Amino acid sequence: MSGKTLYDKLWDDHVVRQEEDGTALIYIDRQLLHEVTSPQAFEGLRLAHRKPWRVEANLATCDHNVPTTELKGGVDTIEDPVSRIQVQTLGMNTKEFGITEFGMGDPRQGIVHVVGPEEGMTLPGTTLVCGDSHTATHGALGALAHGIGTSEVEHVLATQCLIQKKMKNMLVKVDGQLKPGVTPKDVILAIIGKIGTAGGTGYAMEFGGQVFRDMSIEGRMTVCNMAIEGGARVGLVGVDEKTIEYVKGRPYAPKGELWDQAVEAWKELRSDDDAVFDKVIEIDGSEIQPQVSWGTSPEMVLDVDGIIPDPDQESDPVKATSIRNALKYMGLEAGTAIKDIPVEYVFIGSCTNSRIEDLRAAANVLKGKKISDKVELAIAVPGSGLVKQQAEAEGLDKIFVEAGFEWRNPGCSMCLAMNADRLPSGKHCASTSNRNFEGRQGAGGRTHLVSPEMAAAAAVAGHFVDVRDYL
Amino acid sequence: MDKFVKMTAIVAPMDRANVDTDAIIPKQFLKSIKRTGFGPNLFDEWRYEDVGQPDADNSKRPLRKDFVLNQPRYQGAKILLARENFGCGSSREHAPWALKDYGFDVIIAPSFADIFFNNSFKNGILPIILDEKVVDELFNETFANEGYQLTIDLAEQKIIKPNGDAIEFDVDSFRKHCLLNGLDDIGLTLQHSEEIKAYEENRKATKPWLYAN
Numbered sequence: 119m120s121g122k123t124l125y126d127k128l129w130d131d132h133v134v135r136q137e138e139d140g141t142a143l144i145y146i147d148r149q150l151l152h153e154v155t156s157p158q159a160f161e162g163l164r165l166a167h168r169k170p171w172r173v174e175a176n177l178a179t180c181d182h183n184v185p186t187t188e189l190k191g192g193v194d195t196i197e198d199p200v201s202r203i204q205v206q207t208l209g210m211n212t213k214e215f216g217i218t219e220f221g222m223g224d225p226r227q228g229i230v231h232v233v234g235p236e237e238g239m240t241l242p243g244t245t246l247v248c249g250d251s252h253t254a255t256h257g258a259l260g261a262l263a264h265g266i267g268t269s270e271v272e273h274v275l276a277t278q279c280l281i282q283k284k285m286k287n288m289l290v291k292v293d294g295q296l297k298p299g300v301t302p303k304d305v306i307l308a309i310i311g312k313i314g315t316a317g318g319t320g321y322a323m324e325f326g327g328q329v330f331r332d333m334s335i336e337g338r339m340t341v342c343n344m345a346i347e348g349g350a351r352v353g354l355v356g357v358d359e360k361t362i363e364y365v366k367g368r369p370y371a372p373k374g375e376l377w378d379q380a381v382e383a384w385k386e387l388r389s390d391d392d393a394v395f396d397k398v399i400e401i402d403g404s405e406i407q408p409q410v411s412w413g414t415s416p417e418m419v420l421d422v423d424g425i426i427p428d429p430d431q432e433s434d435p436v437k438a439t440s441i442r443n444a445l446k447y448m449g450l451e452a453g454t455a456i457k458d459i460p461v462e463y464v465f466i467g468s469c470t471n472s473r474i475e476d477l478r479a480a481a482n483v484l485k486g487k488k489i490s491d492k493v494e495l496a497i498a499v500p501g502s503g504l505v506k507q508q509a510e511a512e513g514l515d516k517i518f519v520e521a522g523f524e525w526r527n528p529g530c531s532m533c534l535a536m537n538a539d540r541l542p543s544g545k546h547c548a549s550t551s552n553r554n555f556e557g558r559q560g561a562g563g564r565t566h567l568v569s570p571e572m573a574a575a576a577a578v579a580g581h582f583v584d585v586r587d588y589l
Numbered sequence: 590m591d592k593f594v595k596m597t598a599i600v601a602p603m604d605r606a607n608v609d610t611d612a613i614i615p616k617q618f619l620k621s622i623k624r625t626g627f628g629p630n631l632f633d634e635w636r637y638e639d640v641g642q643p644d645a646d647n648s649k650r651p652l653r654k655d656f657v658l659n660q661p662r663y664q665g666a667k668i669l670l671a672r673e674n675f676g677c678g679s680s681r682e683h684a685p686w687a688l689k690d691y692g693f694d695v696i697i698a699p700s701f702a703d704i705f706f707n708n709s710f711k712n713g714i715l716p717i718i719l720d721e722k723v724v725d726e727l728f729n730e731t732f733a734n735e736g737y738q739l740t741i742d743l744a745e746q747k748i749i750k751p752n753g754d755a756i757e758f759d760v761d762s763f764r765k766h767c768l769l770n771g772l773d774d775i776g777l778t779l780q781h782s783e784e785i786k787a788y789e790e791n792r793k794a795t796k797p798w799l800y801a802n
Contacts, residue, residue: 134781134784134785135781135784137763139761139762139763141761141763143778143781143784145785145788145789145792147799154619154620154681155681155682157622158622158623158624158682161622161623162775166775168775171785172789174802183620198620200620200621200643200644201620203622204620204622241798243796244799249680250680251678251679251680253680264704265680265704266680267680267682267685267704267707267708267711268624268682269682269708269711269712270707270708273775273778276778277775277778277785278785279778279785281763281774281778283761285703315607315674315677316607316673316674316700316702319674319701319702319703320703346678346704349677349702351704372798372801376797376798377798379797380796380798383796415607415609436606436672436673437606439604439605439606440605440606534611534616534679535616536616536617536619536620553609553611553679555609555611555612556611556612557612557615557634558616561615
């Protein structure tokens with residue numbers, strides 16, 4: 119019999135009940151909640167007179183709607199009334215049901231996918247869900263983590279379980295060594311460029327190979343975060359010494375004897391050498407170049423030296439239409455060099471790239487430089503209050519501000535523009551976020567997905583450049 | 590949830606691949622704390638000339654006349670015909686809420702994004718996966734025939750064309766049962782409370798570190 123994949127092990131460990139048709143009841147260890155996808159779930163509980171199954175399994179924070187500018191009066195002074203009601207509603211719901219919330223003003227508040235790992239709420243070997251597709255992030259710690267809809271948020275609150283069918287196993291193997299200036303963001307963008315946005319649909323996507331072994335935990339989070347952009351709900355990396363070192367000492371992580379027991383169990387959390395995957399993709403890490411997306415889907419991505427494709431050269435009519443639609447929306451012409459695309463806005467932040475290593479990397483490019491006068495607004499938005507504190511302790515805020523960036527408070531911000539941080543129509547933005555869909559950063563806004571280093575370099579140049587010329 | 594019954598309805602063709610949930614319902618409408626009322630803002634950026642706001646009177650907004658749902662021939666459609674990877678991106682359940690609120694009960698596509706697919710069933714929408722060639726044919730027939738209707742028979746797992754031809758489709762037996770009977774997942778799961786408790790007790794004993802806080 120062949121060995122088990124990491125996903126097989128995590129799945130098997132959480133089956134409460136298995137039906138003959140393959141449907142299973144899966145136990146959920148942890149749930150993270152935020153203000154956008156939870157109100158209707160709490161309302162459902164109330165209407166059915168139900169209580170949360172296990173209150174302590176849940177942790178809430180507000181992120182999508184929170185302003186990133188200074189707000190002295192707290193929640194009640196959020197200018198946009200609908201944003202304010204949503205943030206207030208999370209506060210009232212968590213209070214009513216006894217769930218811990220890191221609210222606005224709490225230094226632990228931040229983007230839910232930054233907060234979970236930072237607090238040790240995300241542990242190896244757990245199942246973790248959240249009403250947000252970027253929950254795949256937490257798989258970087260060897261947790262089975264994925265996004266769910268609001269009905270499922272309510273289902274987990276009420277039953278601590280989900281009704282699911284097992285996914286298939288996919289391995290994305292990237293061996294070799296990354297070139298200097300090539301980052302985890304470039305790796306995941308290159309993977310999506312290769313497999314397409316539906317390449318991982320129906321699969322749990324494990325990332326294996328030398329590149330991921332060498333990668334920091336925060337880098338692995340960036341990679342797993344965007345598994346969903348390749349169609350996979352789940353991203354995974356096996357547990358190693360780095361994982362254990364990362365989790366150690368975090369507020370919600372086990373302590374003392376329980377810690378020792380946990381570490382012993384976590385060492386098993388990797389795919390067996392003889393595990394069989396349903397699909398394997400291999401990429402040579404040494405060939406990956408810095409990436410820039412040019413279109414309106416994350417698979418529309420190129421090396422920084424690339425040239426925007428011509429829809430007339432595309433034989434598949436559905437794809438040709440997609441390219442034409444994208445070029446029209448982006449205001450770009452086939453044959454244009456990526457490096458000739460102007461950059462008017464720069465956004466460094468989001469659950470993909472707002473951790474301390476991301477901010478350090480961007481600051482390293484910006485140090486002693488000024489952003490181009492062609493750039494109308496550049497903002498750096500830390501992923502949590504604690505990331506912000508750490509960055510300020512290292513003086514990174516000063517580097518950003520001296521270069522011409524605005525240094526903001528934590529939140530999802532211009533990744534999806536539910537708060538006041540919006541990309542104006544027609545403007546091109548170098549963004550470290552995860553989605554370049556039409557209207558994602560603001561109606562009519564034109565998003566280009568890049569690494570923090572590439573965003574910083576683009577800010578200095580006023581157009582896309584190869585960051586390796588700036589290091 | 591209402592029971593899913595055999596239905597015959599007009600088909601609206603959404604002829605583009607990778608339609609994401611940001612396009613289905615843009616972010617400014619996610620600020621509602623209700624499950625209803627999203628229909629007027631379904632596909633908002635494609636449907637209207639201006640930028641929609643949550644409190645706007647949508648009936649007064651200028652429409653993009655060429656957008657499929659604004660064309661007279663597709664009014665009253667309850668079946669949406671779509672291309673590959675429909676519903677990709679954000680996990681927002683507001684997307685199926687908006688589709689349902691608008692009036693769609695069925696979506697036919699060659700493939701769906703996982704989270705959207707799952708969310709649809711929970712809201713009484715039947716997503717049907719068909720071979721790409723069959724979907725292509727349905728697009729052609731929909732374009733060619735004004736008022737083109739299909740009959741969806743979930744119990745028999747068949748789509749019946751106007752000429753009487755039937756297309757069979759697959760559906761998960763559990764999901765089918767829930768849709769046909771209008772069943773609430775939570776109520777079903779809670780029938781297994783004792784098993785969940787037993788599993789949890791075992792987990793507390795074997796992995797106590799998960800219950801330390």
